[in-house]
Amino acid sequence: MQLNHPANVAVIGTGYVGLGTAGLLAHIGHRVTGIDIDQNKIDMLLRGEVPIHEPGLDDLLSSQGDRLTWTTDYSAVRDADVIFICVGTPPGLDGTPDLQYVVSAAASIAEYLNGNAKVIVNKSTVPIGTGDYVQRLLEDHTRAFDPTRHFVVSNPEFLREGTALGDSLYPDRIVLGGQMEALEIMTQLYAPLIDQTFSPPKGAPRPEWFTRPAVIKTSLQSAEMIKYAANAFLALKISFANEISGLCERVGADIEEVAAGIGMDQRIGQRFLQAGLGWGGSCFGKDTQGLISAGREHQYEMPILQAAIDINYRQRRVIIDKLLRHLKTVKGKRVTVLGMAFKPNTDDLRDAPTHDLISQLNRLGASVTAHDPIAMKRAEREWTHLNYTPASSIQEAFERADAVILATEWDDYMTMDWNPLLATMRRPLVIDARNVIRSPINALVEQVGRDAPRGERRRAGAERA
Numbered sequence: 001m002q003l004n005h006p007a008n009v010a011v012i013g014t015g016y017v018g019l020g021t022a023g024l025l026a027h028i029g030h031r032v033t034g035i036d037i038d039q040n041k042i043d044m045l046l047r048g049e050v051p052i053h054e055p056g057l058d059d060l061l062s063s064q065g066d067r068l069t070w071t072t073d074y075s076a077v078r079d080a081d082v083i084f085i086c087v088g089t090p091p092g093l094d095g096t097p098d099l100q101y102v103v104s105a106a107a108s109i110a111e112y113l114n115g116n117a118k119v120i121v122n123k124s125t126v127p128i129g130t131g132d133y134v135q136r137l138l139e140d141h142t143r144a145f146d147p148t149r150h151f152v153v154s155n156p157e158f159l160r161e162g163t164a165l166g167d168s169l170y171p172d173r174i175v176l177g178g179q180m181e182a183l184e185i186m187t188q189l190y191a192p193l194i195d196q197t198f199s200p201p202k203g204a205p206r207p208e209w210f211t212r213p214a215v216i217k218t219s220l221q222s223a224e225m226i227k228y229a230a231n232a233f234l235a236l237k238i239s240f241a242n243e244i245s246g247l248c249e250r251v252g253a254d255i256e257e258v259a260a261g262i263g264m265d266q267r268i269g270q271r272f273l274q275a276g277l278g279w280g281g282s283c284f285g286k287d288t289q290g291l292i293s294a295g296r297e298h299q300y301e302m303p304i305l306q307a308a309i310d311i312n313y314r315q316r317r318v319i320i321d322k323l324l325r326h327l328k329t330v331k332g333k334r335v336t337v338l339g340m341a342f343k344p345n346t347d348d349l350r351d352a353p354t355h356d357l358i359s360q361l362n363r364l365g366a367s368v369t370a371h372d373p374i375a376m377k378r379a380e381r382e383w384t385h386l387n388y389t390p391a392s393s394i395q396e397a398f399e400r401a402d403a404v405i406l407a408t409e410w411d412d413y414m415t416m417d418w419n420p421l422l423a424t425m426r427r428p429l430v431i432d433a434r435n436v437i438r439s440p441i442n443a444l445v446e447q448v449g450r451d452a453p454r455g456e457r458r459r460a461g462a463e464r465a
Ligand SMILES: NC(=O)C1=CN([C@@H]2O[C@H](COP(=O)(O)OP(=O)(O)OC[C@H]3O[C@@H](n4cnc5c(N)ncnc54)[C@H](O)[C@@H]3O)[C@@H](O)[C@H]2O)C=CC1
Pocket: 012, 013, 014, 015, 016, 017, 018, 035, 036, 037, 038, 041, 086, 087, 088, 089, 101, 102, 104, 105, 108, 123, 124, 125, 126, 157, 158, 159, 160, 161, 282, 283
């Protein structure tokens, strides 16, 4: 089956994945319509504003001209050759992913399936078996669905927030699950990405080492499983580093040295061994839980994944314990948390570890101040149930604080001059919950998985994992 180039593509959902997908497909030459049911988001996009903070995304989207349009009107699906579903799949109360947005997107697509459409692609992270389920939904909702002409494909997304552009344009691999005819169409659609024939956009140069992504063709079920297993493994790797870090503290070893030492073994690899406050964000927690709940459905226990989750949440308590060890009580004391987003370079607050820190500090009676270079406005809207004073500047965050917790390793914190700020604190105590302070500073610095705190650290030079 031949796909026209440029192809007409509809992208359903304009969150992180939808916007990344729409930007990527337009950049490699296709005509893309982004569809969302959220009128506010579409209005923003039509005004040239991007609803999320993602480095380089505004430039990528604004440079696509007529190739990229936005609408709330699903009839745009009629002209599409390929339709991408990129809606959210948040966890339900028992951890099972809530498929209501996928179901409603499929129902809306079905209304217009009598046009060009050949392939319906699931880019959302969905439970294994959802590809077949979407096909059944389409069959049930419309007589136009013809299994010899319409195909459902799984094409999981592996981008990270904060580095979405680079991850999308220069991916390690493209995973495509489904029937061979459909995968052939997907290969044609992605040809400029696979062969890297596009010019890198402003702000996302092609890394020197990068040649081309691997293309992995599988069954629908394997592709869906690859996505869950990849996220679960990464979460597990971080939790492993965190578990070892606790023992390091007790036996006098240093987790930074240990992680470097094991990571040099190429079978292990250095990345995602950074110990600290643990993982947050919208996906690691959701996807490990999703896999456990899939196991439960099949009476199959997944104890490793449960342990990874337990260790992760214990880690948030470890940071509070370090604070208590120095302050004895935090009641009435001023504790500042630096960084609210779940990681740097995003304003995403979903399952952000800082949320738990503030909530535990609230319970302990601390007077909490919080700062974030980008996510404060969003926190004002989404964290109304927490009790904290937003600091309008880093300076204000430090003034008269009894302790500062570095929770998100934003560049602003990595590159600032700490000493003048520390001098304005009541007492210079810093809990470096991301193990990123390398140069000596005039404070008692407590880190994770390292030897007893002291005024000076052995190594110099700021460095990020
Ligand atoms: N956030 C990330 O970095 C990554 C997310 N994923 C997965 O991708 C999926 C989407 O994630 P995000 O982009 O973070 O979600 P999000 O929650 O940021 O955005 C989802 C969008 O879908 C829209 N939507 C909901 N129902 C709709 C419908 N029926 N028709 C049209 N639009 C609809 C919402 O209004 C929203 O704008 C999830 O399954 C997630 O697990 C995968 C890799 C990375």
